[in-house]
Amino acid sequence: MRTDTTARTEPGTATGALLSARDLRVVFPGRRGAPPARAVDGVDLDVGAGEIVALVGESGCGKTTLARSLLGLVRPTSGTVAFDGKPLAYSSGALRSYRKRAQLVLQDPSGSLNPRHTVYDAVAEGLRIHGYAGDERAAVAEALARAGLRPPERFFLRYPHELSGGQRQRVVIAGALVLEPELIVADEPVASLDASVRGEILALLLRLRDELGLSALVVTHDLGLAWNIADRVAVMYLGRVVETGPVESVLTNPRHPYTRALLSVLPESEGAPVVLTGEPPDPSRIPSGCRFHARCQVLASGAAEAVADRCRGEDLPVLPGGGAGAVACHWVKGGGAG
Amino acid sequence: MSLLEVRDLRVTYGSGAAAVPAVRGVDLTLEAGTKLGVAGESGCGKSTLALALLRLLPASARLEGEVLLDGEDVLAMSWGRLRAVRWAGASIVFQGAMHSLNAVHRIGDQIAEPLLVHGRATPAAARARVGELLEHVGLPAARAAAYPHELSGGQRQRVMIAMALACDPRLIVADEPTTALDVMIQAQILRLIEGLVAEQSISLLMISHDLAVLADTCDRLAVMYAGRVVEEGPAREVYEAAAHPYGRALSSAFPRIGDPASRRAPRGLPGDPPDPAALPGGCTFHPRCPVALDACGELDQELREAGAGRRAACVHVGSAS
Ligand SMILES: Nc1ncnc2c1ncn2[C@@H]1O[C@H](COP(=O)(O)OP(=O)(O)OP(=O)(O)O)[C@@H](O)[C@H]1O
Ligand SMILES: Nc1ncnc2c1ncn2[C@@H]1O[C@H](COP(=O)(O)OP(=O)(O)OP(=O)(O)O)[C@@H](O)[C@H]1O
Ligand code: SF4
Ligand code: SF4
Ligand SMILES: [Mg+2]
Ligand SMILES: [Mg+2]
Numbered sequence: 001m002r003t004d005t006t007a008r009t010e011p012g013t014a015t016g017a018l019l020s021a022r023d024l025r026v027v028f029p030g031r032r033g034a035p036p037a038r039a040v041d042g043v044d045l046d047v048g049a050g051e052i053v054a055l056v057g058e059s060g061c062g063k064t065t066l067a068r069s070l071l072g073l074v075r076p077t078s079g080t081v082a083f084d085g086k087p088l089a090y091s092s093g094a095l096r097s098y099r100k101r102a103q104l105v106l107q108d109p110s111g112s113l114n115p116r117h118t119v120y121d122a123v124a125e126g127l128r129i130h131g132y133a134g135d136e137r138a139a140v141a142e143a144l145a146r147a148g149l150r151p152p153e154r155f156f157l158r159y160p161h162e163l164s165g166g167q168r169q170r171v172v173i174a175g176a177l178v179l180e181p182e183l184i185v186a187d188e189p190v191a192s193l194d195a196s197v198r199g200e201i202l203a204l205l206l207r208l209r210d211e212l213g214l215s216a217l218v219v220t221h222d223l224g225l226a227w228n229i230a231d232r233v234a235v236m237y238l239g240r241v242v243e244t245g246p247v248e249s250v251l252t253n254p255r256h257p258y259t260r261a262l263l264s265v266l267p268e269s270e271g272a273p274v275v276l277t278g279e280p281p282d283p284s285r286i287p288s289g290c291r292f293h294a295r296c297q298v299l300a301s302g303a304a305e306a307v308a309d310r311c312r313g314e315d316l317p318v319l320p321g322g323g324a325g326a327v328a329c330h331w332v333k334g335g336g337a338g
Numbered sequence: 339m340s341l342l343e344v345r346d347l348r349v350t351y352g353s354g355a356a357a358v359p360a361v362r363g364v365d366l367t368l369e370a371g372t373k374l375g376v377a378g379e380s381g382c383g384k385s386t387l388a389l390a391l392l393r394l395l396p397a398s399a400r401l402e403g404e405v406l407l408d409g410e411d412v413l414a415m416s417w418g419r420l421r422a423v424r425w426a427g428a429s430i431v432f433q434g435a436m437h438s439l440n441a442v443h444r445i446g447d448q449i450a451e452p453l454l455v456h457g458r459a460t461p462a463a464a465r466a467r468v469g470e471l472l473e474h475v476g477l478p479a480a481r482a483a484a485y486p487h488e489l490s491g492g493q494r495q496r497v498m499i500a501m502a503l504a505c506d507p508r509l510i511v512a513d514e515p516t517t518a519l520d521v522m523i524q525a526q527i528l529r530l531i532e533g534l535v536a537e538q539s540i541s542l543l544m545i546s547h548d549l550a551v552l553a554d555t556c557d558r559l560a561v562m563y564a565g566r567v568v569e570e571g572p573a574r575e576v577y578e579a580a581a582h583p584y585g586r587a588l589s590s591a592f593p594r595i596g597d598p599a600s601r602r603a604p605r606g607l608p609g610d611p612p613d614p615a616a617l618p619g620g621c622t623f624h625p626r627c628p629v630a631l632d633a634c635g636e637l638d639q640e641l642r643e644a645g646a647g648r649r650a651a652c653v654h655v656g657s658a659s
Pocket of ligand 1: 352
């Protein structure tokens, strides 16, 4: 596979983004002679101060791996992550102070709560680690109430197994917000929540952004969530961002064939759903050329005939991580999408 | 006879002042070869109901009522019989299932286990079946050799679905089976389940907070609030024209892409979720109900006829208004 040579800005300098990743790659070694899995395979991504970015994409495309590497939980194989203009340092002390300013809400709450810690301790833990000087009890109560666990005192002494799935998720969210971070990276934060609680938590994120300038990267498969709160959306496919831009344009006028397919299967979408077929994507066997070509409905339909050779043989560049709309597709670049 | 019939099921966690009545008298019927969706606010008792159906609740839970599977009461069965039912008759996909996989075993071995334990398949046949099941849920067959930590969240969830399908159960209870899945894979899996329901007359009880998915997938839909079913009927009708004010609130809280009214305006339900240990009197929804009457604070509402094949528990239903 060729590496592309597009010139890019240095992390966090010219863009002025709060969080910024450049040509990030995370490769998991293959076991027993199997080829390595390129879970994140060249991603540029910026999150500006006070910006909410949604990262969407198919199950297994690398969203969680990317999110974890942005917070220093996974060391990238190559590329850089910068926060507030400075590249991440990976010493435990440096990571600890990073964690005070940038919080991760993990996918699947059952895994991120210690079964032997009460709800109160789970939320207070961050405050204790970072030597919070204020009224701990009040801070914990407020964070729980904000996350929709009311009255908070009712939950203080409960253990995770005594909570419903959605309640556990909200404890995790409360634990992340109690430190009043500048950035939150939330991996499927509301996937297990019903519409009413979900609305409440998303409204909370929007309010924190408006009042405190919180930045957020929200990993989700829920395009409605992106529509509800995000400024910008990045669509990922097999380790790469394939389309990015303002929410309004990407979601109401998708250009990349993959984004089009994703939107077409929503219950509310008009027109026939494009259910993708073909081999399930596998990061240890990323096709050359456009990585979507084996499943691309536009190529299969013959509509991209003029660029078909390039689809199969010519790699696409890493898209810029910043604000403007961009699409990694030969057909779109050739004006095919109309 | 229905495949599954739940009669006046009640589940209470703990006792005394701290008792949590999580399910408070639920009646449900599921015919063979049909799909029933259960929706409702976080904490309203959906998972408790699902676990009660197969008696998988912790010891602190007290159960009352009947759960008739093929006419046999699950709640009164001997342990031996119950084990047989869990192996062969009914399988469950747990909520947050990604974490119930065994970390030290390859996923292929975990899927194959029930097939091998009962000598229902030779090792070679089981291996072939595992590959087939993995491909059904959108994973390359070669991933059978992976350990759970090497899979993404949605991939683990799909492994759980494959496990539930492995022994051709008659009833599948699926608790939020697709929460971690994108719309594309979700569509693929729901289609797979639909095919099985139609071909092998499997029955499905699916819990989800996503009303649109339930309306799309299921024949009937039950909406729960504070431990009770407050509305029940044909899935599409309940989704599009709920009779109960809570059902209406739930479906209107859904964002629609492209709708300017929901852009940067996530909608929730006003008011606090009910505290099961201190439920409001009368209709439990009254503190949050936009159309509550004075009487609602005192009068408990039973499910009643709300049109053909529909029932709802609200003072406005069936009356002149
Ligand atoms: N072991 C337990 N001890 C005490 N209370 C419990 C226990 N398990 C659940 N609960 C409580 O019972 C109620 C119902 O929980 P359940 O898990 O059935 O909700 P749910 O409808 O599945 O919610 P979700 O959509 O969030 O998963 C909740 O209020 C929960 O806090
Ligand atoms: N430790 C590992 N070893 C090998 N492969 C891995 C490992 N961790 C993840 N992968 C693979 O890398 C890819 C990306 O995984 P990741 O968890 O980032 O996906 P995701 O986009 O978050 O998916 P989901 O939406 O299902 O959570 C997947 O194909 C996964 O199987
Ligand atoms: S580059 Fe070609 S194969 Fe890839 S998405 Fe565009 S049209 Fe499809
Ligand atoms: S019975 Fe009264 S409070 Fe309850 S849902 Fe109906 S109108 Fe609202
Ligand atoms: Mg993930
Ligand atoms: Mg649940």
